[in-house]
Amino acid sequence: MTLLAVERIKLFSTRSPWWCMLLALGLTVGITAIIAANWTDSPMPVLGAVFTHTFGLYVVMVMAALAVTTEYRFGTIKSTFQAVPDRISPMVAKAVVVVLLSGLVGLASAFGSWGLSWVLAEDNSDLALTTANDWRHVAGVGLVYAAGALLALGVGALVRQTAGAVSIILVFALVVESVVGFIPNIGDDIQKWMPFTVASKFIFGDPDPSAIPNGAGPPAIGELSPWGSFGYFAGIALVIYIVSLVVVKRRDA
Amino acid sequence: MIEATGLTKHYGKTVAVDDLSFRVEPGRVTGFLGPNGAGKSTTMRMILGLDNPSGGRVTVKGRDYRSLREPLRVVGALLDAKWVHPNRSARAHLLWLARSNRIPAARVDEVLDMVGLTQVAKRRAGGFSLGMSQRLGIAGALLGDPEVLLFDEPVNGLDPEGILWIRQFMHRLAAEGRTVFVSSHLLSEMAQTAQDLIVIGRGKLIAQTSTEQFIADATEDTVRVRSPHLDRLRELLDGRARVAEAATPDGALVVHGVQPAFIGELAASNGITLHELSPQLGSLEEAFMQLTKESVEYHAAD
Numbered sequence: 001m002t003l004l005a006v007e008r009i010k011l012f013s014t015r016s017p018w019w020c021m022l023l024a025l026g027l028t029v030g031i032t033a034i035i036a037a038n039w040t041d042s043p044m045p046v047l048g049a050v051f052t053h054t055f056g057l058y059v060v061m062v063m064a065a066l067a068v069t070t071e072y073r074f075g076t077i078k079s080t081f082q083a084v085p086d087r088i089s090p091m092v093a094k095a096v097v098v099v100l101l102s103g104l105v106g107l108a109s110a111f112g113s114w115g116l117s118w119v120l121a122e123d124n125s126d127l128a129l130t131t132a133n134d135w136r137h138v139a140g141v142g143l144v145y146a147a148g149a150l151l152a153l154g155v156g157a158l159v160r161q162t163a164g165a166v167s168i169i170l171v172f173a174l175v176v177e178s179v180v181g182f183i184p185n186i187g188d189d190i191q192k193w194m195p196f197t198v199a200s201k202f203i204f205g206d207p208d209p210s211a212i213p214n215g216a217g218p219p220a221i222g223e224l225s226p227w228g229s230f231g232y233f234a235g236i237a238l239v240i241y242i243v244s245l246v247v248v249k250r251r252d253a
Numbered sequence: 254m255i256e257a258t259g260l261t262k263h264y265g266k267t268v269a270v271d272d273l274s275f276r277v278e279p280g281r282v283t284g285f286l287g288p289n290g291a292g293k294s295t296t297m298r299m300i301l302g303l304d305n306p307s308g309g310r311v312t313v314k315g316r317d318y319r320s321l322r323e324p325l326r327v328v329g330a331l332l333d334a335k336w337v338h339p340n341r342s343a344r345a346h347l348l349w350l351a352r353s354n355r356i357p358a359a360r361v362d363e364v365l366d367m368v369g370l371t372q373v374a375k376r377r378a379g380g381f382s383l384g385m386s387q388r389l390g391i392a393g394a395l396l397g398d399p400e401v402l403l404f405d406e407p408v409n410g411l412d413p414e415g416i417l418w419i420r421q422f423m424h425r426l427a428a429e430g431r432t433v434f435v436s437s438h439l440l441s442e443m444a445q446t447a448q449d450l451i452v453i454g455r456g457k458l459i460a461q462t463s464t465e466q467f468i469a470d471a472t473e474d475t476v477r478v479r480s481p482h483l484d485r486l487r488e489l490l491d492g493r494a495r496v497a498e499a500a501t502p503d504g505a506l507v508v509h510g511v512q513p514a515f516i517g518e519l520a521a522s523n524g525i526t527l528h529e530l531s532p533q534l535g536s537l538e539e540a541f542m543q544l545t546k547e548s549v550e551y552h553a554a555d
Contacts, residue, residue: 006353013345014338075336078303081394083353085302085319090353095395253303 003084003093010076011067011097018065021101024056024111024145031055032113036120044121046134049114050203053141054196056109058170060102064149065165067098068156082167088245095153095241099146106145110138128211133206136226140203143230150198151237157244172196192222195236202230254279254432255300255401259309262456263297265290269295272309273455277449279400282427284437284447284464286334288545292456293436294332297405300434301330313401323353330403334386343370343389344404346378351396364392384415391422399450402426404435408442420446440541444468454545476513478506479529486525505529 011017031052036044054127071077084090118124129135159165177194181187191197205226222229255277262270270292277283287293298304300311302318313321313328321327337346347361368388373381378389386410387407394402404423408523423446427433437443443450443464450460450467460467480486483506490508493515508516513532520527 002355003353006349009352010338010341011347013342013349015339015423016340070338074338075333076338078332079336079350081303081352082301083325083350085324239432250305252298252305 002077003090004088007094007097010071010094011101014070016066016070017063017101018070020059020066021105024059024063024105025112027057027059028052028109029112033116033120034101036117039117040122043123043126044117045126046114046129046137048121049117049127050110050137050141052113053106053110053144053199053203054173056105056141057145057199058173060105060145061148061169061173062166063153064098064102064152065156066162067094069160069162069165070154072160073162087249087253091157091245091248098153099149100130102149103142103146106142107139109145110141114138132225137203140226140230144199144203144233147230147234147237150234150241151195153242154237154240154242156232157248171223189191195233198222198224198229199233202226202233205229254315255313255434257296257300257309257311257507260296260299260311261290261305261308262299262304263307265268269456270299273456273458274309275451275458275461277451279432280427280430281444281448282291282423282435283445283449283451285434285451285453286440286443286541287436287438287453287459289438291453291545292403293438293453295456296404296453297330297332297436298468300403301328301332303341309537323354325350325356325397325399327397327399328401328403329397329399330405331387331390331394331407332403332405334383334390335486337378337389338387340377342375343381343392344374346389347393347396350393354397356396360396360398364395365480367395368392383410384412387411387415387419391419394491399431402434404433406436406438408437416442440468452541452545457515459545468542469489474512475511475533476489476510476511476516477529477531477533478516479504479508480520480525480527484524485523486520488517489519489523489525493519507533 030049032049035048035051039048068077080090083088114127114129118127123128131196152165155166155168159168173196175193177196180194181191183190201222201224205222224232256275258274260270260273261268273292273296285293285296295304296311299306300318301311310317312318318324318328321383337343344365348358350356351358351361362371362374365374368391370388370392370547373385378386381389384405385403391404391407394404402423404419407419407423411419423435427448435443435446437446449462450464451461452467460470462470478486483504487506490511493511513530513551517527517530519525520530
């Protein structure tokens, strides 16, 4: 508990996490508002309210990576390990704080987007959260943000540099995952196992095809069930995070 | 007390610290002296468990640093005053440090007061001058009221007032019975701060002794001679003394490499009158250069 308080103080006594959280919320809710206001031809589906969750995901991952890399950048990681020399417990405490916070930001952005869509959409008859699938589309964003933050923490601790960690995360999520799809023959097979592609299947998976006009929503590709997809994404995040713990423990601080 | 035995650190092929053994005793300020790149900071990082030794071991009060519970209560250290998030306030910085070792928040205000930063405690540390950052670092080192204190080049870049303040502060800490270990590449600074010296060069131990003894041992014999027969004396010394230097403006001869007694006897046996025969205390930097000249990593081209 002591170390959780330490990491909480560290995170909230600088400004960048606040800006990241505001940006994550603003981007997702703001763009969803524009989508909702212009959704005129048909009733807006629940999925429509979370199309933009990936914007917030990237920002939250940047925030999580920064939580580690700024400690290396400014040398406070050395003070941290001086104060708690086993190294693992402060890193775990940091993960707990950052992952929880990211999950909350995910929930706030998803329910904020959904609520604003309810108000702005011309026809909100399909927006009610009635099925388990509906709840997963919206509340699942919190889980994806939490797992994404864990992944970013791992990358940040491995790379130790803000610029390096942020570019790896963004280039992978935004470029690599879509570019592999262009590889002839095997591209599609590789792409459907890419972590961020799989993560969006957890959010968008099993949609009622009639709910969204053709081409208006993102495709949900992948072999796994929606919950299996989340397990896969969270599993990758956990493995990278654990590898980073092992490396941090062994390496010179 | 800090004890190193056979401490060694390699970075790839570079040997930063080479089979280093020493002891730092409580109740005294011990200087850790060596040219830049001699391995002082690496050694201090190993003491604090931040770097893993490639060989050997270093203990604080008989224990590995990494086995200490709440280590800030045992060892306080200032390795780099810039190890602070620039957008965090001085108080918040100390607060998270204190919290990690269950040190009450009241102690944060106490140490801020000790180093004179109470007025600026809520300001962001990034805006601090070097002197203020150094004070904040010292406040962090003092948080747990530790018995052992480590300072790496604490006076680097400080103004004379700041230097004096830190020097007096370290003396006070040692007088309270604490172990104070402070590194520097300036012998003149150490001579005024440290009672004992551990001198290293290229990662190897050169000397562990009292500061006084170190300076006496390391300084080359230098004798000042005044005589109405300087020319004859110079002839006699030629070949016997290693160096017989040119006369100073006041008509004295400065002789290196021989004892005063030798010159006195030489003069007496040749019937030379001497007006002055005085041993000179060598400069400290000279003593230091003498001992470390073989072990400086980067030489300036002559």
